[in-house]
Structures are given as structure tokens and as C-alpha cells.
Amino acid sequence: MPMLSGVKIIEICGIGPGPFCAMHLADLGADVIAVERPLPADAVDPNSDGYVLNRGKRSITADLKTAEGRDLVLRLVEQADGLIEGMRPGVMERLGLGPEACMARNPRLVYGRMTGWGQTGPLAHAAGHDANYAALSGALYYSGVEEPPTSPFTLLGDIGGGALYLAVGMLSGILRARASGVGAVVDAAIVDGSAHMLQLLLSTQRKGYISGRRGANLHDASHFYATYRCADGHFITVGAIEPQFYALLLQKLGFDKTAGFADQWDRSQWPALRQQMAQVFASRTRDEWCALLEGSDVCFGAVLSPEEASVHPHHVARGTFFQAQGHAQVAPAPRFDGRVAPPGVIPRRGQHTAEITGALRQDSAASPWI
Numbered sequence: 001m002p003m004l005s006g007v008k009i010i011e012i013c014g015i016g017p018g019p020f021c022a023m024h025l026a027d028l029g030a031d032v033i034a035v036e037r038p039l040p041a042d043a044v045d046p047n048s049d050g051y052v053l054n055r056g057k058r059s060i061t062a063d064l065k066t067a068e069g070r071d072l073v074l075r076l077v078e079q080a081d082g083l084i085e086g087m088r089p090g091v092m093e094r095l096g097l098g099p100e101a102c103m104a105r106n107p108r109l110v111y112g113r114m115t116g117w118g119q120t121g122p123l124a125h126a127a128g129h130d131a132n133y134a135a136l137s138g139a140l141y142y143s144g145v146e147e148p149p150t151s152p153f154t155l156l157g158d159i160g161g162g163a164l165y166l167a168v169g170m171l172s173g174i175l176r177a178r179a180s181g182v183g184a185v186v187d188a189a190i191v192d193g194s195a196h197m198l199q200l201l202l203s204t205q206r207k208g209y210i211s212g213r214r215g216a217n218l219h220d221a222s223h224f225y226a227t228y229r230c231a232d233g234h235f236i237t238v239g240a241i242e243p244q245f246y247a248l249l250l251q252k253l254g255f256d257k258t259a260g261f262a263d264q265w266d267r268s269q270w271p272a273l274r275q276q277m278a279q280v281f282a283s284r285t286r287d288e289w290c291a292l293l294e295g296s297d298v299c300f301g302a303v304l305s306p307e308e309a310s311v312h313p314h315h316v317a318r319g320t321f322f323q324a325q326g327h328a329q330v331a332p333a334p335r336f337d338g339r340v341a342p343p344g345v346i347p348r349r350g351q352h353t354a355e356i357t358g359a360l361r362q363d364s365a366a367s368p369w370i
Helices: 017-027 067-077 099-105 130-137 155-180 190-196 198-203 243-253 267-281 286-293 306-310 313-318 353-362
Strands: 008-012 031-036 058-061 082-085 110-115 184-189 225-229 235-239 300-302 321-324 327-330
Touching (some): 008 017, 008 067, 017 082, 017 110, 017 155, 067 099, 067 353, 082 155, 099 110, 130 190, 155 184, 155 190, 184 190, 190 198, 286 300, 306 321
Parallel strands (some): 008 031, 008 082, 031 058, 082 110, 110 184
Antiparallel strands (some): 225 235, 235 300, 321 327
16 A cells, blocks of 8 residues: 555645645655646647646646635645645735635645745745755855856755655644644745755764865865766766775775875865876776776766666666656655555646546535545
8 A cells, every 4th residue: 555545635736846746745645636727728738748747646627716716626625634835925815725714624734835935034925946045045055166056957946945845744744633633834945945954064064074165175176076077078976985985996096095195185185186086087988987886885976867867777677767658757756665656647637627526516525535
């Protein structure tokens, strides 16, 4: 039985982290009803082949600006465990679907609010995107080397600081609601989550791993934790922090540990040693370095594109990537008891509208969770 079997979630569809969070919960077995905007009769649906972040959900369409659309959502709320929305603060209230209205129908509802800046604060109503939230949180500061810092698009803010924190918040609220009957409003702000993710990085300050200045830290200045270009223009990474891994790296590369490489943590030597390692890595192709280093304890990984990653033997063995319904997809994670949860089907927009609204119309007590 899926881990979240019996958990019922309504998603007021938006963009980015909210849909990802709802998909993640659906991957783990939650029954998610995605409420999507109806399109004009003559409009072409840009996701006519299905929206990959709707994987495993049931899709209905409803115009939330109408009484009919609002009432449909409130009917769904009555038997739901949670609701996810990603509007700017105040929009759901103006639609008559804010936390107060929804929790009046269902006091145990966990109402998840996904925003960049949060529900309160001077920037709460401003527009923004992933890099903006990560920048203000401090999480972007150490990304990249020297100038300027760069953002790994959607990963640091939207997914890491947003969707995954919302998922934890929703599940925490649902656990409490099932024990107490009391719901909660989850304010999942990307700036909060991105800042919280700094804890591990900040904990390394006492070890001297980060200095407070970009381009002068273990991950962006040392020779033993770095990304290097290979002879064919591809890249590889090494992360030999621990002394035994560092010693093995030197051995594999043919460096004499007594000749300049003896003091791993002498920062004054890092630029020169990094240059020497760069010259060595530039002498062979990525595949040649993989043959020598992959699977060893030097802490090595080739830099792969998503397409290359999908056919790497490790991912093939684990079934990490797959193709379905015309989309490149990634299997649900994490795994439980060594098994990958079977991924759900991607629905068409509004595919389940008739099924769900029909059940509600036929019997005022009917449950859409069938």
C-alpha cells in the first residue's frame, strides 16, 4: 500500500513549486485533485498531451471567480485532508476560498500556502522568481565562483526552499489534525526554506570550510573539491575532503604528496595546486577519467546532462529515469523498503471533471474521493 494512501489533497493549480509539491505527494500515494483553470472554447491547450507535474493526480476544471467554481472547491474541502494554493497573499480570500472560509467547512483541514516572500512582511505582495528568493535568503551567495553568483534554475528556491518545505509542512499538519482534529495554515515561503537550508553550510564555518567571501572557500577555491574541464570539453567533479580520500586522489592522479600537495589545507597553495590539477584533468577525456576514478573512494562524479544521466548505468540499474506519455520523467523518490513507487498517469486538463462533479450532483452526501 502506498505510504500516503488515504491522504486527500486539493490543489488549486498554479506554477512551479505548488504543483511540484502536489505531484510529490501524489507520487507517494496521496489522492490529489488538481483544480485547473478552464480554457476558452477556441483556445489550444499548451499541455494537450498532459502536464508532467500533474502526474498521478485527477484533474478538474473550475472557474474560481464564479459561485459555481467556488462552491465546487468548498464541497471538495469538506472531505479533504489538505489544500495547496500558490496565489499572492489575499487572492484566495477575495475569491471566498481563504483559510477561514475553507476551515469553516472542515476544521481539520491543513491549508498550505506556497509563496516566494511569505504571507507577511514588506515584500509579501511583490512579484518574484526562484533566483530572487534565493538571493534575499542568503542561499545564493555561495553559488558560483567569484562574480557573479549564479542560480541553479528552479532547484535552490522553488523546489529546495519551497516545494519540499511545503510537503513537510503539509504532512506535519495532517499528522496533528488526525490526532487532534485541529487543522493548520502552513505558510511555506521560499525565502524561509532557502534560508533554513543554509544551516548545514553555516555549520561548516567553525571547520574553516567557508570564509565569508565567495571564491575563497572549500567548494569554490580548493583543488580537492572542484569541477574540472576535460580534454573533450566535458566536466568532472572531485570532492576529496577527508584525508584518506585526498591521499587516494593524489595517488590516482600520480601526484607526489610531498611535492606541494602535503598540506591539504594550506590555502595559500590552493591556486597553484588547483591549476596543476586542472592541467592533469585537461589531458584526458571525461570517459577516460570515469574509467579511472568512478566507483572509487576519491569522491568523483562526472557532470552529466539530464539526457546523459538517464542512460548512466547507475541510474539504469535503479530505474531512476523513464519515458512515458511522451514525457521524459524521473521516478518517485524516496524509496520505501527498497521499492520505487509506481508513477501515476498524467491526466489531460479537466479529464476527471465529469466524474467528480457528477458524483457530487447525484447525491449531496457523495464523496469525490472514489
